[in-house]
Amino acid sequence: MTSDSADIYDPSTTVYKKARRQYLKTTRNRSKDVDLEWTPFRAAEKRYKARFPPPDLSNVLDLAPTGRGHDALRGGWKGRCDAVEVSEITLRGETHPQARAFAVPHVPGLVLLPSFVSPQDQKRLVRWSLEDQARHPNDTNLDAHYILPKEGLWNAHAYSQSYPSTHALVVQPKASVGGVIASEVNVPGPRQLISNTPANADNFSSLLTSPKSPPPPSPSAIPCTPSSLIPRLRWANIGWFYHWGTKQYDFTKGKGQVADVVREVCKNAVEAVTWQEVFGGSKEGDDWGEDDWRSWHETYEPDAGIVNFYQTKDTLMGHVDRSEVCATSPLVSISLGNAAILLMGGLTRDTEPIPILLRSGDVVIMSGPGCRRAYHGVPRVLENTLPPHFDSTDGELEGDWEPFKAYMQTTRININVRQVFPKGFEPDLRA
Ligand SMILES: O=C(O)CCC(=O)C(=O)O
Ligand SMILES: [Fe+2]
Numbered sequence: 087m088t089s090d091s092a093d094i095y096d097p098s099t100t101v102y103k104k105a106r107r108q109y110l111k112t113t114r115n116r117s118k119d120v121d122l123e124w125t126p127f128r129a130a131e132k133r134y135k136a137r138f139p140p141p142d143l144s145n146v147l148d149l150a151p152t153g154r155g156h157d158a159l160r161g162g163w164k165g166r167c168d169a170v171e172v173s174e175i176t177l178r179g180e181t182h183p184q185a186r187a188f189a190v191p192h193v194p195g196l197v198l199l200p201s202f203v204s205p206q207d208q209k210r211l212v213r214w215s216l217e218d219q220a221r222h223p224n225d226t227n228l229d230a231h232y233i234l235p236k237e238g239l240w241n242a243h244a245y246s247q248s249y250p251s252t253h254a255l256v257v258q259p260k261a262s263v264g265g266v267i268a269s270e271v272n273v274p275g276p277r278q279l280i281s282n283t284p285a286n287a288d289n290f291s292s293l294l295t296s297p298k299s300p301p302p303p304s305p306s307a308i309p310c311t312p313s314s315l316i317p318r319l320r321w322a323n324i325g326w327f328y329h330w331g332t333k334q335y336d337f338t339k340g341k342g343q344v345a346d347v348v349r350e351v352c353k354n355a356v357e358a359v360t361w362q363e364v365f366g367g368s369k370e371g372d373d374w375g376e377d378d379w380r381s382w383h384e385t386y387e388p389d390a391g392i393v394n395f396y397q398t399k400d401t402l403m404g405h406v407d408r409s410e411v412c413a414t415s416p417l418v419s420i421s422l423g424n425a426a427i428l429l430m431g432g433l434t435r436d437t438e439p440i441p442i443l444l445r446s447g448d449v450v451i452m453s454g455p456g457c458r459r460a461y462h463g464v465p466r467v468l469e470n471t472l473p474p475h476f477d478s479t480d481g482e483l484e485g486d487w488e489p490f491k492a493y494m495q496t497t498r499i500n501i502n503v504r505q506v507f508p509k510g511f512e513p514d515l516r517a
Contacts, residue, residue, distance in 0.1 A: 094140040109138035125435035127404050127461050134427050134441065134465035135401055141466065146427060148443040149188055149200040187359050192440055193430050194370040195414075195454025197359055202449040203351060205475035208422050212476075212490055214347050215393045215422070215499050216240040220322040224342060227320040230301040233258050235312065239319065242312035244489045257315060259307035282333035284408040284459070285506075301331055316493065317397055324348070325390035326506050333409055335390065335506060344388045344503065352418040352503045355449045356386045370456050374414050379454065386416055391503035396467045398424060398496050404435065404463035407452075407504065415505045416453040422446050422499040425471040431461035446473050467498045 093101035124132065134141045190196045203211065220226050221238030228234060235242040235255060242255050327339040344352075361379045365371030371379065378385075390410070394402065407417060421444040428450065431439035439461070444450065452458050476494050479487050 094138075105138035105140070109136075126438040127429065127431045127435035127463075130429055130439050130441065131401075131404055131463060131465045134429065141427075143427075143441075143443075146441045146443045147190070149198055149448075150443075150445060189364050190430070190440065190442075193432070193457050193460060194368060195364065195452065195457030196430060196460075197364060197451040197453065198442070199355055199358065199449040199451070200445070201447045202355055202358075203420060203422075203447040205447065205473070207351070208447050209476070209487070209490070210347060211351075211420065211501060212422050212494060212499060214345065215322070215395075215501065216490065216493070217244075218345065219324055219393050220319055220395075225323045225327060228315060228318065231260055231304045231307045232315065233260055239312050239315060243316050244486070246311065246313055247489050247492075248486075254311050256309045257312060258309050260303035261305045261307060282409060284413070285334065285411050286413065299331070317496075319395045320400070321395065322393045323391075324393060324501075324503075325388070328390065328392065328409070335409060341389065344391060348391070348420075348501055348503060349388055351420060351449070352388045352416075353386065355418050355451060356416050357383050359451065365454060370454050374455070379414075382416065382453075385509045386505060387509040388418065388503045388505055390506045391501065394500040394502060396424075396426070396464070396498040396500070398467045398469045398498070400467060402464040404429065404431065404439075404461045406459050406461055407502075408459050410504050410506045412505045412508060414454050414458050415508075416451045417458060417505075418503045419450040419452065420501040420503075421448045421450075422501070423472055423476065423494045424496070424498040425468045426464050426498050426500075427466040427468070429461075429463050429465060430457075432456075433460055435461055437461070445471070446476070464500075469496075 093099040094105055096102055186200065188198045188200075190198065217238065217240055220240055222234070222236060226234070226239075228239065234257060237245075239257075242257075246252070246254055323342070325342050325344045327336045327342065328334075329336040361382055365379045396402070410417075423446055425443060425445045428442045428444050429439040430442055431437045433456070437460075442450075452460070452462070472494055476491060479491075
């Protein structure tokens, strides 16, 4: 338990002293006013991101079932179970103790389902994310810059791990092949923040026809092995293609599938919630037209999404997901692997966000006008918080689990699933 993450809380340790020295060095020339200029959202982001002073996690909302509690957070991280008042929601026909859902009154439409995904399904979804999703025909952050192997980057990496003596495949950068050298490029790395026009039923056809060219390949990318690229995988697209440059969907590329393994989890989560208890009787529950919460048990149908891959040093800046025409229907977000802090704010960055601890298997639903277009971000992935079931190799599924186990030691995966269009709607691609 004397890992670096625990020592950072103890001023007598070298880890603490080193982090403090580093902090004083980097903040030496900073204007005294800079903190005052930050919005509450930005200030919270800075606090949770900081390596020094280490963030105080005592106000983080942690809904882990009692007993399992903080044990899953190895390495000295602590959290609090009762930081924000939550109301329990009855689940349809579910009686097992983990089937609970919580609404957070501070953010109407935010619903948390702790441990909703079973340990076995968590592992199944990790496999699916890496083997089946982070590959052609889906787009990933690395596709812009590298000619990725047809069998998928993960599969090439896993093969090279299993057969280290075979001739290693080398992934070639795109810039050296196409000869396109751009002066300014998006290098592979964190998602870029782009301010985009919120999609809606009226502007949809103009968004559809706006040009969406591929990002220029990085001239600094060099040939490398699949294994050296794997830690740089940041996202893969599922369902309708998402164009990161414009933050709009590119419907002309046709519709990819949201695989059943994910669709089932999302539909079950939405059906598990008694929406009447979330929106009934509140002003947020007024008539919203197409996306009415009263019919979500029948009309919710996921058609797009992103698989986010975070290494423990990665963060996702505060943003609003507003590219979907359905502006209130549930966005279902599944957490896998190491735990993280999600900051959930309001419609502007001026609202003080709620910090929420997300563990492997937790599902978050963002829905309704007060939450679906609220600012949120992930300022911290917590090191050494991989639950023990990721280490075990029992059961028939486990045969070749080793490469996944190794990768997941420093990784969090988030499957972020959206509904772009009302169920049954087919965009007219001749528009
Ligand atoms: O990683 C998460 O929990 C959130 C990801 C997210 O907000 C997004 O993909 O838009
Ligand atoms: Fe998001």
